[in-house]
Amino acid sequence: MSTFAEFGLEPDVLQAIMEMGFEEATPIQAKAIPVAIAGKDMIGQAQTGTGKTAAFGVPLISKIAASEDRIVALIMAPTRELAIQVSEEIEKLGRFKGLRSLAIYGGQDISRQIRSLKRKPQIIIGTPGRLLDHINRKTIRLDDVRTVVLDEADEMLDMGFMDDIQSILKLVPDERQTLLFSATMPANIQKLAQQFLRNPEHIAVDSKLLSAPLIQQFYVEIQERMKFDGLCRLLDMEPPELAIIFGRTKRRVAELSEALMKRGYACDGLHGDLSQNQRDTVMRKFRDGSIDVLVATDVAARGLDVSGVTHVINFDLPQDPESYVHRIGRTGRAGREGTAWSFVTARETDHLHFIEKVTRHRITKKILPTLSEAMEGKQKLMAERIMDTVRAEEDVTPFKWVAMQLLEQYDSVQLLAAAMKLLTGDKKDVNIELTPEDPVRGKKRKFEGNRGGSGGGYGSSSGRRYGGSGGSGGGQGAWRQGQGRSDSRGGSSYSGGQRKPYSGSSNRTGGNSSSGRDDGGYRDANRGGRPERRDDSRGSRSQSEDFVKI
Ligand SMILES: Nc1ncnc2c1ncn2[C@@H]1O[C@H](COP(=O)(O)OP(=O)(O)OP(=O)(O)O)[C@@H](O)[C@H]1O
């Protein structure tokens, strides 16, 4: 099973899939779509970045009639950014059917959402806190819901949404289909599944491998106070196309992004203390390439799909192995390659080995690049940019006269070197001091990973590897995105990153996550700093278009 046509989808849905540039189904899609179309409950597990959204999105869209004027499908996701992203994918999938969907999340003006609800969307994609808010206000009724999807269900539980999810699910008729998706399935998910899924089919791809071959994983042993300079060296040596740097706490993220800006990097921070407007702006800047470095708490660890992320750097090690997998899974998506670096202090080496053990992946130790290696990397990049401009025969006429004058007076090498120094925006002399973080202390718990599949059991799936040697259905795991989705962002300043065209083989998986996130209430997973606050429901507005006709 490899092409979407084989699922017997209606032409409107097939056309949408083609326009999105999907040529072949990914392995999880190949397995999950027929089961979901058959109406069965399902627990779907596959590595990060392998198309789980469409795996539930395609069957969901297929089942809804455009004439429907009630809410018939409900998708729950842990964070606002994820709710928005999933709703965008659902919107694309349903475009030609003329369905309506609406993202409902905290931090956005509720009366605006209420107005949008009057347009009778058939599909709601929401974070649990705000959903419950609407249910209590009777602005959302779930009486007609026939399909429920829990995306990143383990994370929602981790964030303390169990009660909210239970309250919501109790209001959905029993005669429904429930689908649960994540890259990782820790033990607590079983509880939820037992309670709310009926004879679920366990669909897993490569469940034995929690590793991610398309993501190169490295770690550096480093002292806490050396981390910042180490980070700058890494960014200089291997200039990313886009990079996400994870910090443990909101304070950490705020300090770090400010420090990087001071040193001349195009970066911004994302954490739960920002208003929805600010969060939207940061994400937009990252997606369109006006910044290349996003510093974030775990609010960005789950599900976020930004094409062109070549590097993930764990400035602070995450608390859970699952979180590690989800974090690094922000790169190496849709068959592309990526690189993950983790900073590990001496007292955290045991924790790193625990992560290695759970993810069953060796993380290679590396030594930080020296100052001159880092400088060389940066200079190479500058040279490339200059050469690109020359090769592209860009019009530099207005600069030529002054250039000639300068060349008459000064040595050409001296001149070019000075110009490059200016171009690199090097601000190494800016003094930066970050508040130190305590070393991470792993939760003492037994990891159940994704081996906990009851019944059908995840392990029983043959663990077919797609791409590489294994091939998926049509061979060589050739699923990839065509032109339908932009994967190069115009105007991005970097070209030195190592984004490579899709090359197949990929296996990865994830776990749950730790620190701060979204949605309602508080959550204390951030040691050594203020915990990230979840702030779903009440609050500011968002400028993003929240209602999409699909
Ligand atoms: N069949 C396909 N062919 C090519 N690209 C695809 C296909 N299906 C999905 N994609 C793309 O792959 C990327 C990752 O998809 P998605 O976000 O659904 O992954 P995921 O499995 O949910 O990852 P995560 O575990 O991080 O949430 C997206 O950009 C999506 O558009």
Ligand SMILES: [Mg+2]
């Ligand atoms: Mg996902």
